[in-house]
Structures are given as structure tokens and as C-alpha cells.
Amino acid sequence: MTFEDWPCPRPGGGTGSELAVRFDRDRPRRLLVLPALFDEANRMRRLTIEVLRRLDAAGIDGVLPDLPGCNESLVPLEACGLDDWRAAASAAVERFRPSHVLAVRGGGLMVPPGLPGWLYGPVKGTTILRQMLRARVLSARESGREESLDALLATGLEEGIALAGHAFGPQMIADLQAATPPKGADLSEIEQDLIGGSPLWLRAEPDEDRAQADALAAVLAVGMLA
Amino acid sequence: MTTKTDRTLRRILTDVLGLKPGQVDAFTAETGLFGHLPELDSMAVAALLTEMEDRLEIQIDEDEIDGELFETYGSLLAFAEAKREDA
DSSP states (O other): OEEEEEEEEOTTSSEEEEEEEEEOSOOSOEEEEEOOOTHHHHHHHHHHHHHHHHHHHTTOEEEEEOOTTSTTOOSOGGGOOHHHHHHHHHHHHHHHOOSEEEEEGGGGGGOOTTOOEEEESOOOHHHHHHHHHHHHHHHHHHTTOOOOHHHHHHHHHHHOEEETTEEEOHHHHHHHHHOOOOOOTTEEEEOHHHHOSOOGGGOSSOOOOHHHHHHHHHHHHHHHHO | OOOHHHHHHHHHHHHHHTOOTTGGGGOOTTOBOBTTBTTOOHHHHHHHHHHHHHHHTOOOOGGGOOGGGGTBHHHHHHHHHHHHHHO
16 A cells, blocks of 8 residues: 555646555556545545455555545645546546546545446435535534524525535535436446445444455455456 | 334434444334434434435424434334325
8 A cells, every 4th residue: 555645636726736545556457436525534434445455455456546625635625616526536537547436425426437437325415415414403403503404505505614524615515416426337336235234434433344345345356357 | 013114214223323233123112312322413313314314215304303303212213104104
């Protein structure tokens, strides 16, 4: 496993530098992973890396790039919209020349066209947004304040909003409301029943599950080595 | 009597709370949820509601959510069953 800074388009123009985790020995089969978003990113990161380790052992390269505004990025999340992440994903394709893509959860909202691959637990942008809005309404209520989901959404669309500890700009809120995972003959959906156990993105705390990592890696390896 | 809603709701609780397989089978109508299960914070409640909407094909309004809803497994199930009938 190596860490690399890679040149990634910055929101608003220019090129910045983002982190990528790589398992790269220049092998013909190469997987680009588009990570889960926001809170789910933390909950899914360990499983994601564990899957890449297993694929590495099976002779498959893997790369997990940071998106601007996420993980170790120096770009403020507030400045980012989904198009910035789509541009980042396309730049990652140019840089790392993957043969396949795996999008985890919200990562499916920025899958670059033309690559075969998988969507693991794909989710609509509006579902992600609604859950974060709802968590904010509930936690406000616990501290004795009433907030309404519609009013929060309106604020978010107008001036941006902080949800679940993330500062979102109005563009991202609007983008999430509209975005749906892509449908394509080359993209297969991986359902949780195939992996077994409970989806780790639902857990209140980040967790790991070796059996799930084994199962997900097996699905990918079988598909890529076929 | 176990209904489809009951089974689905138990599966959702297992997923969201990260319960061990079989643990949820011991839940009765009187099993306490909110306050009794330390895992159920506001983020987990939001996830739980979203999954309920998704898998039970219902719509839940924020106004319908209060402490009583999560008091016991029975109260949450009754809410879900009523929602399913409306749907």
C-alpha cells in the first residue's frame, strides 16, 4: 500500500493536490474506488481498504483517491458541488487508468462514464440529504429547539448549511437533491444479501467485518478476472 | 403472529443497531428502545427512519416523531403497521 499526492482539479478552477491510497504494481486489472460520502465515508473506509488489500493479494491493482473537500483534502467542503467530484473522478481515471470502477454508496453519484464496474449499496442524493437534515432536526429537538426539515432545506439551498458536522454550500445541497446513481449495462448493483450481514454504513459507529470484506472482494475479483 | 412488517422492522433494527444475529428475536412488544439501547442516538434514529421509509415503502413526517414512538418495540411496530395500512 502506498500513499500518493495526485493532481486533482480544484473547485472554481486550477489544479490542486489530493491524497490517493494505492495498491499499484502496474497489473492489467485495476480498480478505481469512489468512496462513500460524509458520515458514511468514515463507516465504510476500513471495509474499503480491506477489500483493496484482498484484491491486491488476488493480483488486482486498486486506488482509492480522496475527493476535494473530503478526508485529507485541504479544499473546504463548502466550496464543492457534485460536478467538482465528477471532474475529480474523471481526472482519477486519466491518472490511474483503471479497468473497472467500484462506487460505494454515494460514490455512485459521480461515476465517470465508460468504465465497467459495480455500485455497492447505491443511494439517491436526496436520501443522503434527507437523513442528515433529519438528524439535525432530531438533535435540535433533544436540546429543546424546533427546526423544520423544509426550512432547513430552504436555508441550505439559499446560503448553505452545516449538517452532521459538515459545512455544505448551496450548490452541493441542490446537487444532492437532484442526483441519482447511474444506470448502465456495464454497471452492476451489489446488494447486501450477496455480501451477507448488516450494511456497515448503517452503523452508528464505524465497524469492520472480515466476512463482508471477503465476500465483496470475491464478487469483484470474480468479475474482474472473468 | 409475525407479520411482514414485523420481520422487516426487526431486520432494520438489527442492521442499524449492529445487533448480533438472533438478538432481535428476543424483542417483545414491551422491549424498551430509546434510552434502553445506548446505540440509538439522533444519527441512528435518522438512519432508522430512512430505512423504515425505504424498506416498508412509507413516508414518515417529522411531526410524527416523538419519544413515545421509540419507547418500546411494540409502539414502533404499531406505528409502522398503521403507516403500512395508510400506504
